[in-house]
Amino acid sequence: MVRRIEFRTKGLVWGMGSGRYRSRFRGGGTDLAELREYVPGDDTRRIDWNASARHGSIYTRELAEERELAVHVSVDVSGSISCGMAKQERMLEVAASIMYSAEQSGDRIGMSIFTDCIEGFIPPGRGRAHLLRLFGSLARHKPRSSCTDLSASLLGLGSALRGRSLVFVISDFASDPFAEQLGRLSAVHDVILVRVTSSIEAEIPDAGQVIFVDAENNEQMAIDTSDIHFRAEYARLAKERGAELARDARRSGAGLIDVGPTEPFEAAFLRHFGRR
Incomplete structure (x- = not known):
């Protein structure tokens, strides 16, 4: 069953896992959990420009509440x-x-x-x-x-x-x-x-x-x-x-x-x- 689901849902996994499903609650937290590379669909207001300049690629801030939804x-x-x-x-x-x-x-x-x-x-x-x-x-x-x-x-x-x-x-x-x-x-x-x-x-x-x-x-x-x-x-x-x-x-x-x-x-x- 799991193999059949995996075959049928490659597109859905990509759509849900790439930052395209963003809850309206995501971003309501105040504790910074981690920095991660920006993926299409992320809120551009979360981009950390200082970290992006240091690493040479775009990084965004992920809050604790966002990670735990x-x-x-x-x-x-x-x-x-x-x-x-x-x-x-x-x-x-x-x-x-x-x-x-x-x-x-x-x-x-x-x-x-x-x-x-x-x-x-x-x-x-x-x-x-x-x-x-x-x-x-x-x-x-x-x-x-x-x-x-x-x-x-x-x-x-x-x-x-x-x-x-x-x-x-x-x-x-x-x-x-x-x-x-x-x-x-x-x-x-x-x-x-x-x-x-x-x-x-x-x-x-x-x-x-x-x-x-x-x-x-x-x-x-x-x-x-x-x-x-x-x-x-x-x-x-x-x-x-x-x-x-x-x-x-x-x-x-x-x-x-x-x-x-x-x-x-x-x-x-x-x-x-x-x-x-």
Whole structure:
């Protein structure tokens, strides 16, 4: 598994490890931890011109708080995720890739797993053994609930986190409103929402009469997918849900990365961090 992740995420490792993912909290500390060579994406205000003149190359100041920022990955394992094998595998791959990239950058990494509450929490740590523990816990976890409650899960995550973190919340965000708790979490941590979706969530195909089963409450409904008006309304509502999530993220100060069913997810991450 680790070899497959390493192959898939070379671009993501470069993007995250080269100074292109800069938390808004980085630079808030006052204790100088070390000087290091400047890399593209570093804050130019941190350049130490005296040290640069002495060494003959550009050096930047890294503060203690900057060095100690942890990366936390929170993964949705509710019924709406597990109902589609391709979607579930893609979400696990995205989560594992972020953790692998953070490990390559020398960051401390923590992880939580949630449904309608936090079902598992591992505090941040470093090193290969810790990374393998995270991978194993994620792969072996059996959800205790099929429901999703992002509001309760974000509240629980905020209570469990110690110290400011760069938090990735990976989900399809098929949940009741959670903007209030997202705003509270974003006020303390640098939060990035990673929405993983399947093709059917954006546009339903013409497949005739189909029985749909809600993966979270097992309710069944017969739908005539050949009805062009139904498909148009379905697509409209899907677009509206996406726009609402984007508004909630923007208002709370959180980032948002959309990972669709076909585009390599590295490209979506690199676009986001390039803008930051």
